[in-house]
Amino acid sequence: MERFIDMAGPSGSWGTKATTGRALTAVRAFFSDLGVVNASDLTGVMYRERLMLWTNYTRYRRHRILRVILPTLPGISAECAHVIESTTAPRPEPQASDDALTDEEIELLRLTCVNNVRDALTRVKHGWDVVDAYQRGEYDDRHPDYEYAQFLDEVARTGDVADRSPGSPSKRRVPPSVYRRLYPNSRTNNRTLFPLWENLYPTPAEVAAALLALIITCGWNLGTALTLGVSDVNRVDARDGSEPLHLRVRLTKPRRGVVSEWTETYTDNGPRSKARLIQMILELTDGARRTLQEVGYPTDAVLVSLSGQVNAIGRNARPVPLTVLVDANTHTIARYLRAWRGEHPELDFATPIRLRSYFATQVHPQGHSLNTNIDYNLNDPTVKKAVQPVIATVLQDHFHAVQARVVNGAATVDDLPTDFRGVLEDVNSGARDTVASACVDHEHAPDTHEPCRASFLTCFACTNAVVLKRHLPRVVALHDHLEGLRAVTPAHLWDSRFAAHHARIASLLVPNRHFSNSDLLAARADVTDTDRDQVNRLMNRTWDT
Numbered sequence: 316m317e318r319f320i321d322m323a324g325p326s327g328s329w330g331t332k333a334t335t336g337r338a339l340t341a342v343r344a345f346f347s348d349l350g351v352v353n354a355s356d357l358t359g360v361m362y363r364e365r366l367m368l369w370t371n372y373t374r375y376r377r378h379r380i381l382r383v384i385l386p387t388l389p390g391i392s393a394e395c396a397h398v399i400e401s402t403t404a405p406r407p408e409p410q411a412s413d414d415a416l417t418d419e420e421i422e423l424l425r426l427t428c429v430n431n432v433r434d435a436l437t438r439v440k441h442g443w444d445v446v447d448a449y450q451r452g453e454y455d456d457r458h459p460d461y462e463y464a465q466f467l468d469e470v471a472r473t474g475d476v477a478d479r480s481p482g483s484p485s486k487r488r489v490p491p492s493v494y495r496r497l498y499p500n501s502r503t504n505n506r507t508l509f510p511l512w513e514n515l516y517p518t519p520a521e522v523a524a525a526l527l528a529l530i531i532t533c534g535w536n537l538g539t540a541l542t543l544g545v546s547d548v549n550r551v552d553a554r555d556g557s558e559p560l561h562l563r564v565r566l567t568k569p570r571r572g573v574v575s576e577w578t579e580t581y582t583d584n585g586p587r588s589k590a591r592l593i594q595m596i597l598e599l600t601d602g603a604r605r606t607l608q609e610v611g612y613p614t615d616a617v618l619v620s621l622s623g624q625v626n627a628i629g630r631n632a633r634p635v636p637l638t639v640l641v642d643a644n645t646h647t648i649a650r651y652l653r654a655w656r657g658e659h660p661e662l663d664f665a666t667p668i669r670l671r672s673y674f675a676t677q678v679h680p681q682g683h684s685l686n687t688n689i690d691y692n693l694n695d696p697t698v699k700k701a702v703q704p705v706i707a708t709v710l711q712d713h714f715h716a717v718q719a720r721v722v723n724g725a726a727t728v729d730d731l732p733t734d735f736r737g738v739l740e741d742v743n744s745g746a747r748d749t750v751a752s753a754c755v756d757h758e759h760a761p762d763t764h765e766p767c768r769a770s771f772l773t774c775f776a777c778t779n780a781v782v783l784k785r786h787l788p789r790v791v792a793l794h795d796h797l798e799g800l801r802a803v804t805p806a807h808l809w810d811s812r813f814a815a816h817h818a819r820i821a822s823l824l825v826p827n828r829h830f831s832n833s834d835l836l837a838a839r840a841d842v843t844d845t846d847r848d849q850v851n852r853l854m855n856r857t858w859d860t
Contacts, residue, residue, distance in 0.1 A: 336644060341377040342384060344369075354388035359398025371407040378404035415701070416664065416673040421531060424665050428528035429592060431655075435521040436599045442514035443602050446471045462489075463496040470511055471602065472609050474635025512621055512636065516603045520655035522620035522640065525596045527652070527670075533581075533589045534678050535566065541641045541648075542567050544615035545604070548593060551580070559583045562590045603637050610634055616641050620651070672698075718819065719752055719780035721829045726781055731755060735779075742781055750853045751789040752780040771853050775819040782823060787830065787838030792846040794820045796854060 345365055351357050362385070366374050386396035448454060449464040458464070466489055469476060476487040487508055494501070497510045517525070529540045543566070552561035560583035567576050581590035596617060603619035618640040640648060649667070656662060675691035676698050692698055722730045725743050735755040738747060747753045750771040760767040761778050774780040782790065797817045801809055826832040852858065 337376065338380045338384070341380040344377065345381055345385075354390040355392060357385070357388075357391060357395050359395050359402075362395065362399050363402060366402070366404060374404045375406050378402065415676075416669050420664055421673060421677075424662060425528060425531045427659060427662060428524040428531065429586075431521055431524035432528055432592070432595050432599060435517045435524075436595050438513070439515060439517060439599055439602060442467060443471070446515070459492075460496060462492045466493055466511060467514065471515055471606055474606050474610050474637065476508065476511070515606070516619075516621045516637065517599050519620050519623050519638070519651040520658055522600070522618055523648075523651040523655040525599065526618060526640070526648075527655075528592055529596070530674060531678070532587070532592050536568070536674070537648075539566050539568050541618060543617045545597065545617055546615050548597065548617070560590050560594060562593055564593065606635055607637060607639075614639050623654075719775050719777060719782050721782045721823060722784065723830055723834070724784050726753075726783060730781065743783070745785075748786075749774055749780070750849055750858075751775075751786050751793055752782045753786075755779050755781065770856070771858060772816045775816070775823070782829075784830065784834065787834065788841040788843065789846050789849065790820060790823055791835070791839050792842045792850045793853070794824060795842075796847075796850045800854070 349361065349365065351361070362381075366378060369377065382399050382402070385391065385399050445460070445464050446468050449468045454461050454464045466476060476489065478488045480486040480488055489508060489511075493508075493511070494506065497508070498506055526537075526540055529535055529543075530537065533540075543564075547565040547567075549563045550561065551563045552558050562581045564579050564581060565576060566579060581593065582588065583590040583594070585591070600617060600619045604614055604616075607614050607619070612635075616639045620638050620640065622636040622638045638647065640651075652667070656665060672695055675688070676695050720730060726739060728739060731739060731742065738755050741747045742753045742755065745753070747755065747757070752774045754767075754774065754777075756779050758766050759779075760769065767777075767779075769777075775782070794817075797813060797820065800813065801817070804813065823829055824835055826835060830838075
């Protein structure tokens with residue numbers, strides 16, 4: 316317990332209730348039915364066997380927590396602590412989405428979310444207008460909506476309806492006039508009273524839409540949006556109509572340590588503005604905070620919603636069916652998002668995997684550091700798939716820029732660099748031959764523009780070099796020499812000195828890449844003692860300058 320206090324306290328690295336909850340879940344799951352009474356009974360084998368019972372992702376998440384907590388338990392053996400700390404549980408490869416979300420799909424998603432928030436705000440504001448008017452005495456018992464306003468006020472003040480059916484304590488009773496107000500086109504009085512609450516508070520699906528709208532419009536990540544408080548949002552405009560709405564917003568990402576807080580200033584410059592959206596969400600959830608204040612459970616959280624059903628009262632330790640999203644677990648938030656998607660089948664493309672991929676790789680949430688955003692991009696399967704052709708093209712371009720020209724036959728004008736086409740005859744005649752290629756300009760190396768002093772082994776990585784078909788016997792002899800050298804050279808020395816040269820030369824001898832298989836067989840048959848002698852002199856550095 317002391318370790319939990321250290322990690323979850325003000326100076327600890329567990330900055331959210333959710334992280335602390337996951338840690339508690341991990342410890343409980345580990346010791347469940349393990350048969351360990353004292354920490355001294357725990358062994359490294361037991362730890363690793365328990366890890367293997369969990370799925371890859373669960374193993375990864377729980378091991379990250381357990382390796383911090385378990386080695387500090389009083390009485391645990393040093394050997395067991397070492398096993399726990401040295402055990403690795405790799406992070407599973409993220410699941411690839413079928414294809415990336417387009418900007419058009421994201422815009423449709425954003426527009427739908429904002430419209431949901433706007434419609435919900437219209438409904439909720441009307442409900443609270445009724446409550447406020449009732450509390451000001453503007454409704455008397457002769458008003459057709461008097462009883463409806465009376466019960467709406469009761470819900471606003473207490474979060475519930477006190478009158479219950481004698482035979483069914485969970486069934487709330489309201490007069491027929493209230494049913495008629497809630498269901499104008501229905502003749503039965505036996506329907507749910509949930510709309511009474513819906514007229515004062517946003518539904519789970521609507522708050523899920525608000526959450527998504529914040530993430531898409533403001534570029535925040537999930538944790539930053541959830542932890543936003545009313546006190547974090549301050550108006551800094553004149554408030555006299557002389558200038559548009561200005562909001563200064565304090566944002567938080569606990570895991571970022573000393574840079575976990577920063578501020579942004581947003582201006583209401585139109586329907587798509589961040590300031591207007593934030594203001595709408597504040598107004599949408601204001602009534603829920605009023606009710607929580609009335610019943611003795613005040614909250615500063617911006618995102619508050621109904622809990623899904625009236626009988627959820629009491630399940631969240633509050634006497635009202637309201638949920639503060641920052642206090643909810645991730646499963647609850649995921650359920651709210653699923654409920655919202657279920658109401659919008661036209662947005663079936665917005666799967667959690669595709670949304671996460673888009674936000675991590677395209678939006679680059681402000682709650683993430685630069686390195687985190689880079690890491691998400693480099694590890695996203697969709698990005699990996701998309702960049703493969705680009706990487707291949709760049710590598711090929713670089714490869715062409717550092718290799719000799721290869722000609723199957725005699726060189727033509729098109730086979731030489733533009734500036735050196737005047738030496739074509741010398742190249743074909745052998746007047747510009749090195750050991751196993753020809754050189755169009757030995758006086759100006761491509762990298763230094765000075766007379767070349769490199770080993771002839773590096774000709775195969777030089778754009779001044781041209782390998783003709785008649786050079787093949789010498790190339791074969793050089794390849795054979797290197798093969799023999801590899802058999803008697805220590806691996807580390809081979810890798811550092813010869814492996815790259817061997818790979819370049821071997822690439823010239825791949826059948827049907829540059830030369831046909833019959834050409835390569837003929838070249839091997841044509842290797843002479845002179846070829847072998849020239850290769851030996853090259854490898855003995857006879858011509859080094």
